[in-house]
Amino acid sequence: MAVAPGWLAAQACQRVLKRAFSLHKAHSIKDMENTFQLVKNIIPPLTSKKHKGQAGRIGIVGGCQEYTGAPYFAAISALKVGADLSHVFCTREAAPVIKSYSPELIVHPVLIMPWMAFKYWKLDVYVGVLKDEPVSGRRQGDLSAGDSPDAVHEVEKWLPRLHALVVGPGLGREDALLKNVEGILEASKARAIPVVIDADGLWLIAQQPTLIQGYRKAVLTPNHVEFLRLLEAVLTDPVDSSDRRGAGLRLSQALGNVTVVQKGEQDVISDGEQVLECNLQGSNRRCGGQGDLLSGFLGVMVQWALHAGPEKMNGFSPPLVAAFGACSLTRQCSHQAFQKYGRSTTTSDMIPEIGPAFSRLFET
Ligand SMILES: NC(=O)C1=CN([C@@H]2O[C@H](COP(=O)(O)OP(=O)(O)OC[C@H]3O[C@@H](n4cnc5c(N)ncnc54)[C@H](O)[C@@H]3O)[C@@H](O)[C@H]2O)[C@@H](O)CC1
Ligand SMILES: Nc1ncnc2c1ncn2[C@@H]1O[C@H](COP(=O)(O)OP(=O)(O)OP(=O)(O)O)[C@@H](O)[C@H]1O
Numbered sequence: 001m002a003v004a005p006g007w008l009a010a011q012a013c014q015r016v017l018k019r020a021f022s023l024h025k026a027h028s029i030k031d032m033e034n035t036f037q038l039v040k041n042i043i044p045p046l047t048s049k050k051h052k053g054q055a056g057r058i059g060i061v062g063g064c065q066e067y068t069g070a071p072y073f074a075a076i077s078a079l080k081v082g083a084d085l086s087h088v089f090c091t092r093e094a095a096p097v098i099k100s101y102s103p104e105l106i107v108h109p110v111l112i113m114p115w116m117a118f119k120y121w122k123l124d125v126y127v128g129v130l131k132d133e134p135v136s137g138r139r140q141g142d143l144s145a146g147d148s149p150d151a152v153h154e155v156e157k158w159l160p161r162l163h164a165l166v167v168g169p170g171l172g173r174e175d176a177l178l179k180n181v182e183g184i185l186e187a188s189k190a191r192a193i194p195v196v197i198d199a200d201g202l203w204l205i206a207q208q209p210t211l212i213q214g215y216r217k218a219v220l221t222p223n224h225v226e227f228l229r230l231l232e233a234v235l236t237d238p239v240d241s242s243d244r245r246g247a248g249l250r251l252s253q254a255l256g257n258v259t260v261v262q263k264g265e266q267d268v269i270s271d272g273e274q275v276l277e278c279n280l281q282g283s284n285r286r287c288g289g290q291g292d293l294l295s296g297f298l299g300v301m302v303q304w305a306l307h308a309g310p311e312k313m314n315g316f317s318p319p320l321v322a323a324f325g326a327c328s329l330t331r332q333c334s335h336q337a338f339q340k341y342g343r344s345t346t347t348s349d350m351i352p353e354i355g356p357a358f359s360r361l362f363e364t
């Protein structure tokens, strides 16, 4: 008996939805089908009428000597989900490493601190002396654009060309670097650029919550430890963190309706008014880097959702819908990679799954 392709697609879609929401009593499968439909509504069509850049130009602020994988994962996932250009703003040491992972990334070694610029300047002078070059000549000439200590200004120059920023993956916690990031966040807010804040960016927010207070184009993506740190920093009254929906809702409200994506066995997403949960089956591998992929997806999707406008959101806020899309996609990639590689699965194995996972969730 011949089976219609449409029927097969519908069955596949039902299976994904059942996996997604079998554990969650508050939302019926119908509700979740609707939420997936909202994500589908924000995806820009691939047409011959567009020019490079229109599907998304994303900036990642992160990458230092210790951590080069995290900004790479965020930047490549932004491209693979459909952004046209992905920029990484990182420290000087991290730049050649990140570039060497992928020719597709545009890498700016601008997150340099004043003392580092001084160190490189001294090194250049030293090399000049060894080469028997006149020291005074080298002092003038050898600080290239990448050595500029004015990191905020260097990133700010690019902001008019970017649709969204992901701040934090692999950033590190050096005070001087975080000071730069404060300036970058202020400049992004002044331009109404959506920002996804993850990892060490959340460390900064825990020190200074006022930096994103009330900025509704900000989305925070804490893991378990980062969420507890934010709760402690932001809420004055005690809160039951085992009530993940209640705690997420309260944190978002206390931050002035910034969207909070609490990652975990279920991803709990709140904008202080509503709560969405993503239970889509992922995998039991907890290898590092999966959250970085999520932040890259979200950087792109939040911009798509804001561009699509509230009328396509059925009463949900655009960041909430975008976050649901990014969480679902991360978990689906993890699930697919795990089916192939089992215990040996690492985040790199999830990258080739992005295209098939996206089609499966959002193009059926
Ligand atoms: N390949 C890479 O370059 C990666 C770099 N990463 C970066 O690494 C930096 C640090 O991020 P992490 O998420 O590792 O954060 P932390 O360095 O704060 O935590 C590392 C791990 O230690 C454990 N831990 C920390 N504090 C704890 C506590 N109080 N109680 C119990 N367990 C605790 C948790 O398992 C946590 O995942 C960030 O810049 C992040 O982006 C990660 O994204 C992973 C991948
Ligand atoms: N117990 C779990 N069961 C299933 N999925 C999980 C579980 N914990 C986390 N995840 C999923 O893994 C992804 C990354 O979340 P995780 O908490 O590992 O972030 P992270 O610690 O910030 O990662 P990274 O190593 O990139 O910094 C999310 O999509 C989340 O849904």
Ligand SMILES: [Mg+2]
Binding pocket: 198, 199, 223, 291, 292
């Ligand atoms: Mg993380």
